[in-house]
Structures are given as structure tokens and as C-alpha cells.
Amino acid sequence: MKTTLTVNGEAHEVTHDPRRSLLDTLRDDLRLTGTKKGCDHGQCGACTVLLNGERVNSCLCLTAMHDGDEVTTIEGIGSPERLSALQKAFVEKDGYQCGFCTPGQIMSATAMLREISEGAPSYVSDDLEVPKLTDTEMAERMSGNLCRCSAYPLIREAIAMASEVSQ
Amino acid sequence: MRPFDYSRADSAKDVAGAQIIAGGTNLLDLMKIQVMTPEKLVDITRLSELTGISAEGDRLRIGALVTNSALAADARVRAGWPLLSRAILAGASVQIRNKATTGGNLLQRTRCPYFYDTSQVCNKRNPGEGCAAQGGTGRMLALYGTSEHCLAAHPSDMATAMAALQAEVEVMRASGDTVRIPLRDFYRGPGDRPDIETVLEDGDLITAVILPAPRAGARQVYRKVRDRASYAFALVSVAASVEMEGDTITRAQLAYGSIAPHPWKNHEVAEMLQGQTASDALFHRAAEALTREEAPHPDTEYKRPLLRRTLIAALRQATGLGDTAGTDTVRTPA
Ligand SMILES: Cc1cc2nc3c(=O)[nH]c(=O)nc-3n(C[C@H](O)[C@H](O)[C@H](O)COP(=O)(O)OP(=O)(O)OC[C@H]3O[C@@H](n4cnc5c(N)ncnc54)[C@H](O)[C@@H]3O)c2cc1C
Ligand code: SF4
Ligand code: FES
Ligand code: FES
Numbered sequence: 286m287k288t289t290l291t292v293n294g295e296a297h298e299v300t301h302d303p304r305r306s307l308l309d310t311l312r313d314d315l316r317l318t319g320t321k322k323g324c325d326h327g328q329c330g331a332c333t334v335l336l337n338g339e340r341v342n343s344c345l346c347l348t349a350m351h352d353g354d355e356v357t358t359i360e361g362i363g364s365p366e367r368l369s370a371l372q373k374a375f376v377e378k379d380g381y382q383c384g385f386c387t388p389g390q391i392m393s394a395t396a397m398l399r400e401i402s403e404g405a406p407s408y409v410s411d412d413l414e415v416p417k418l419t420d421t422e423m424a425e426r427m428s429g430n431l432c433r434c435s436a437y438p439l440i441r442e443a444i445a446m447a448s449e450v451s452q
Numbered sequence: 453m454r455p456f457d458y459s460r461a462d463s464a465k466d467v468a469g470a471q472i473i474a475g476g477t478n479l480l481d482l483m484k485i486q487v488m489t490p491e492k493l494v495d496i497t498r499l500s501e502l503t504g505i506s507a508e509g510d511r512l513r514i515g516a517l518v519t520n521s522a523l524a525a526d527a528r529v530r531a532g533w534p535l536l537s538r539a540i541l542a543g544a545s546v547q548i549r550n551k552a553t554t555g556g557n558l559l560q561r562t563r564c565p566y567f568y569d570t571s572q573v574c575n576k577r578n579p580g581e582g583c584a585a586q587g588g589t590g591r592m593l594a595l596y597g598t599s600e601h602c603l604a605a606h607p608s609d610m611a612t613a614m615a616a617l618q619a620e621v622e623v624m625r626a627s628g629d630t631v632r633i634p635l636r637d638f639y640r641g642p643g644d645r646p647d648i649e650t651v652l653e654d655g656d657l658i659t660a661v662i663l664p665a666p667r668a669g670a671r672q673v674y675r676k677v678r679d680r681a682s683y684a685f686a687l688v689s690v691a692a693s694v695e696m697e698g699d700t701i702t703r704a705q706l707a708y709g710s711i712a713p714h715p716w717k718n719h720e721v722a723e724m725l726q727g728q729t730a731s732d733a734l735f736h737r738a739a740e741a742l743t744r745e746e747a748p749h750p751d752t753e754y755k756r757p758l759l760r761r762t763l764i765a766a767l768r769q770a771t772g773l774g775d776t777a778g779t780d781t782v783r784t785p786a
Contacts, residue, residue, distance in 0.1 A: 302455075303455070303456060303457070303458040303493070304453045304455065304456070326481050327477055327547075327548055330545065330547060336550075339521070339550045340546060340547050341547050341550050341551050342551075345475075345480050345481065345548075346551070347458075347473070347476060349458050350473070350497060393546070393547065397546070404525075405521070405525050406524065406525060406530065406541060408538060408541040408778075411778070413537055413538070413780055414530065424682070426546060428681075428683040429544075429546055429547045429548065430545075
């Protein structure tokens with residue numbers, strides 16, 4: 286079957302088996318290998334991309350269901366010459382060790398900063414109406430991204446740094 | 453994953469004879485490991501009549517395709533049914549909640565490890581085959597409402613809050629008729645057919661969930677205990693909405709998660725609280741009444757004291773006897 290996706294601003298038509306996941310389409314058909322496959326079951330967040338602007342696990346998306354949708358991957362938010370504020374902050378703060386989870390962390394954090402600015406609540410918000418970007422909030426909101434190297438404190442520092450830059 | 457035919461539904465009529473897929477976060481996971489092997493998959497995500505949240509008088513109608521994220525963040529829900537926001541936000545991760553839908557969440561399958569392991573016998577996968585959890589390990593299994601054929605628990609946080617809030621599920625039957633089923637009648641106990649979890653039949657489509665009018669002034673709490681601080685299924689959870697006049701509890705709506713094959717209710721406990729002065733002694737009596745029965749599996753015996761403590765803590769929180777962080781008061785629009 287055929288599906289049209291806009292990935293990082295560029296339209297692609299892919300021919301695929303109905304079983305194809307969005308993750309496999311990105312990595313194997315479009316050769317965008319920045320998005321990683323950790324668990325393939327929604328448990329680790331390494332495959333996080335933005336789907337129509339919202340963060341999702343691409344391993345749990347069927348490509349067939351996303352005809353006409355817009356996808357942003359790590360390749361779409363910056364380049365080695367022009368890093369996004371979060372990418373820069375991860376480099377500066379050493380927000381990784383092996384780096385395998387990093388694209389997912391950065392995609393997730395990109396969406397998280399926007400969600401907070403829009404007032405989206407979390408389970409740990411004292412008040413469901415006015416969430417703040419505290420360390421506890423960051424840990425909760427980023428809990429869908431595991432890091433086997435346990436770089437969590439530095440990941441949160443990098444996100445805090447990028448959020449200050451963008452304010 | 454086994455091969456399947458994929459089609460996109462253009463109308464509610466198109467779902468008969470096929471496995472519905474919405475967010476896919478549970479179904480695809482199970483298809484990948486061949487616990488579920490549908491031959492036909494029907495994608496309902498383009499059915500615009502299943503989207504959106506709308507007021508129905510004082511009540512709220514939540515379309516079956518509304519995502520968990522959108523529902524938890526909805527301004528009306530945060531004000532009028534904050535328990536539901538909290539419970540949803542206590543589940544899964546943002547990535548999953550962005551895809552997970554209201555209908556799909558109600559129908560998510562159990563997390564019994566043997567259900568996931570196709571090399572083991574499981575009556576929920578293959579009725580009549582046996583239950584590997586009995587004689588096996590099972591600290592995620594249920595405490596109450598089980599049968600000799602299946603001890604599995606329903607893990608939904610959202611459904612537990614909806615049970616406390618006395619929600620109804622709106623279903624469109626294959627005949628085209630629409631019915632509204634109270635959530636307490638929506639799920640079935642396992643009996644000798646643990647594979648059949650609800651009253652739904654082939655061709656039925658969940659179209660919405662309806663919340664009754666908000667209880668102005670009620671104090672609401674969703675307390676979830678799990679193995680890690682976030683992104684883990686509940687071992688036990690308590691959803692509470694408590695109304696008071698002075699120190700007296702005038703109404704307590706309670707439901708318990710991850711301890712039964714469906715969100716669990718106990719009327720005796722709710723009645724014990726009604727009209728009484730909030731006190732630790734009262735809460736201890738309620739907790740004892742809730743956990744009188746023994747666990748059906750030795751590995752879940754620990755859930756009894758855990759559930760007692762969780763109920764007491766939730767009630768202390770809701771009544772102001774304890775720390776009130778994470779407690780929300782229902783506001784109705786001025
Ligand atoms: C890693 C991970 C962690 C999780 N943690 C939690 C947690 O802590 N708490 C929690 O509560 N949940 C948790 N979940 C489960 C998650 O909430 C569910 O996967 C999700 O809500 C299912 O919704 P969906 O739309 O993706 O359903 P789908 O996967 O699309 O469908 C699920 C089932 O519902 C049926 N269905 C869907 N929509 C309809 C409809 N409108 N009418 C009739 N049938 C329908 C499908 O046929 C299928 O059988 C977790 C999931 C994952 C993967
Ligand atoms: S408890 Fe239920 S789901 Fe688990 S193995 Fe037994 S029959 Fe299957
Ligand atoms: S690869 Fe998708 S969540 Fe792990
Ligand atoms: S840096 Fe190695 S997994 Fe996160």
C-alpha cells in the first residue's frame with residue numbers, strides 16, 4: 286500500500302506492507318536513522334518523534350494510519366551547523382553518555398517545553414491550572430524517555446538551560 | 453506481526469467483523485508479540501463524529517477518539533472533574549497519552565505476564581486452556597472479583613476515575629441503535645470466559661463517555677502506588693471524590709484500580725463513610741471493610757495492607773486530615 290507523509294517539511298510517498306511501523310518507515314525507507322529503536326513496544330521513548338506537532342512513540346504508530354500527516358524527527362529540528370537550543374544545551378551540559386536515547390530525549394523535551402508554555406498539567410503539578418518547570422515536573426514529564434546510562438540529572442540540566450535561553 | 457487487511461472506516465457501520473484500532477498503543481503492542489492476531493484491522497481515527505468534548509447540559513460528553521492528553525488538559529475537566537485529569541496524568545507517558553484514546557483506554561487488556569507470553573497457558577488468550585498464573589508468580593494480579601479461570605487485573609487509571617465519577621459509556625450497536633451503559637455494567641467478570649471482558653459485541657463501537665454533572669466543592673484525589681515514581685502501572689490505586697459539611701462527610705464516591713478485573717467499587721465502604729465525622733478511626737474501619745476477603749493468589753496478599761494504607765491516605769488527603777498536596781477541589785463555572 287502507499288502512504289504520503291510530510292517528514293521534516295518534505296513530502297514523501299512510501300510503498301509499504303500494512304504492518305510497517307512509522308519508526309521502520311523513517312529509519313529503513315527514508316534512511317532517517319536519528320530516530321532510534323530501543324524496545325519497539327512503547328516502553329523506552331528512543332523512537333520519539335513529533336506527529337502533527339505532538340510527541341509520540343513512532344514504534345506504536347502504523348504508517349498506514351498516518352496518510353497526510355506531518356512528522357518531525359531529530360534531523361528536522363537542527364543540523365550540525367545550526368543546532369536547536371536544546372541540542373546545544375545537551376552538548377554543553379553533557380546530557381548523555383552513550384547517546385542512544387538522546388534523539389528521543391531531545392524530541393520529547395522539545396514538545397515538553399511547548400506543553401508547559403501552553404499550561405498542560407502533569408500528575409505532580411500542585412495546581413492543575415498553573416504548571417511550573419520545576420525539577421520534579423521535568424522528571425515526571427520526561428518519564429517516557431528512559432536512559433540506560435542514567436544521565437537523567439544532566440538531561441534535566443540541559444533542558445532547564447534551553448528553557449532559559451528560549452525565555 | 454501476522455499479516456492483516458487494513459481498512460479505514462468511513463462510517464460506524466464499517467467496524468463489524470474487524471478489529472478496531474484507535475491509538476494503537478495497546479493493540480499494536482499485542483499484535484507485535486502475536487497475543488492478538490486480527491485478520492482485519494479497521495482504523496476508526498478518521499470518524500469525525502467520535503472526536504471532541506461537548507457539554508450536554510451540566511454533563512460532559514467525551515468523544516471516543518479524544519486523546520488521553522487532550523482530555524486531561526481540557527479546561528472543563530480540570531475544573532469540574534479534576535479527579536479524571538489526575539488519574540489520566542498518572543498513567544503511561546506523555547507520548548502514549550498523546551495517542552491513547554478514551555475508547556481504547558477503557559478496553560486495554562490486562563498486564564498479567566502470562567497473558568503476554570504465548571508459550572504459557574492462559575484462559576484469557578485461549579479459553580479452556582488453563583491459567584499459568586495459578587501456581588506461577590503474580591504480584592500484578594487481582595484481589596477481588598476473579599474466578600477460578602482467571603485472576604488478572606484491569607490496569608486502567610482513567611477507567612478507575614470514571615468509575616468513581618459514575619460515568620456512562622455510549623455505544624453504537626451494529627443495528628445503528630445507540631445505548632448508554634453505566635460503567636459499572638460495562639465490564640464483565642471473568643467467569644469461565646475471561647476472554648470476554650465487556651458487554652460489547654461484534655460490530656459495537658464505543659462512541660463516547662458521559663460524565664454526570666460536576667459535584668461542586670467536592671475534594672478529589674487519585675492516589676496511585678507503583679514500583680517507580682512515574683511511567684509504571686498501578687499496584688493499587690484509589691480514586692476518591694469526597695463532599696463535606698464542616699467535619700461531616702456527606703458523600704464519598706470511591707473506586708479502586710488494579711485490584712480486580714475491572715474498576716472495583718465497594719458500596720459498604722462508601723455507606724460507612726456517609727454522614728460520619730472524618731477521623732482516622734473511621735478510615736481504618738473503612739479500610740478493614742474493604743479488604744476483608746483474602747487474596748486469591750499468595751503473591752497479591754501484600755496488596756491488602758497496601759490497599760488499606762492507600763485508602764486511608766486518600767481519605768485523609770480528601771478530608772484535609774492529612775497532607776493535601778495533589779488534592780483538587782471541584783469548581784463549577786461561575
Ligand atoms: C509502556 C506503556 C505504559 C502504560 N502505562 C499505563 C498506565 O500506567 N496506566 C494506564 O491506565 N494505562 C497505561 N498504558 C495503557 C494505555 O493507556 C493504553 O494502551 C491506551 O489507553 C489504549 O488506547 P488506544 O487508543 O491506543 O487503544 P488501541 O490500542 O487502539 O485499542 C485498544 C482496544 O480497544 C479497542 N477499541 C479502541 N477504540 C474503540 C472504540 N471506539 N470502540 C470499540 N473498541 C475500541 C480496540 O479494538 C482494542 O481492542 C500503558 C501503555 C504502554 C504501552
Ligand atoms: S490470570 Fe488470566 S490473564 Fe493471567 S494467565 Fe491466568 S487466565 Fe491468563
Ligand atoms: S522504541 Fe518506541 S518506545 Fe522504545
Ligand atoms: S545516554 Fe546512553 S541511554 Fe541515555
